[in-house]
Amino acid sequence: MTDLDALRAQCPPPAVVPPAPDWIRVEGELGMRLPRDYKELVAAYGLGEFCGFLTLYQPGALSEWVDLTGPMPMWLRGQLDEIPSAARRPWSPPCNAADLFAMGVTGNGDHLFWDTRPHDAPDQWTVAVAERVRAPWFTYNGTVTAFLVDVLGGTTRVPWFPPGLLDDGVAFTPSRLRSRVPVTGLTTRSSISTRAIRDWARANGFELPDRGRVPLAIREAWEAAHAGGSADPV
Structure with missing residues (x-):
């Protein structure tokens, strides 16, 4: 059984996929x-x-927040590069920032990266998880599919993932956007727009924590509401 077969058995994929x-x-x-x-x-x-928590970036995703070919991976790499060398020791990344490529995010604002060494052998890339850019790291010596199998199966525990992550069972919720919503101004967006999204969400009856990443479903709802008709929820 492949890792993908194991993941399908744990967490059935949607019937229709783009x-x-x-x-x-x-x-x-x-x-x-x-x-x-x-x-x-x-x-x-x-x-x-x-599990309503972990999203993998994908090429050309309908929201630039989770677009593998969008600005997020390079922006996060830039954030790693900006950490002063004297401040790196307690939370040093597992490799140079140039070897890390962001490919996922969680509901708490944790970022998932590939350790892209060796660069010419992507099937050997492993997974690194940062609670925040300037915080300790968790490393997983395997592929992202194997990582999902072990995390969703309860055999691998990322210390800062919620203790009750699997309490409601394992499920996959497809994205609800069906047309592209471009987002610009990434460096200021992370602080200003997130606050605006939280205010809008609460005013429109959504429940979300005061801290951490705004869940994907709420980001999508906000983007759909502010896209001038360019995006519609399913």
């Missing part, structure tokens, strides 16, 4: 090959959240 990206074009745009397991994972599930 067509897989043009991987040749995507890899050309990124300037690197991507792991085979990741491409198979995207083809099987599409964009969405595992």
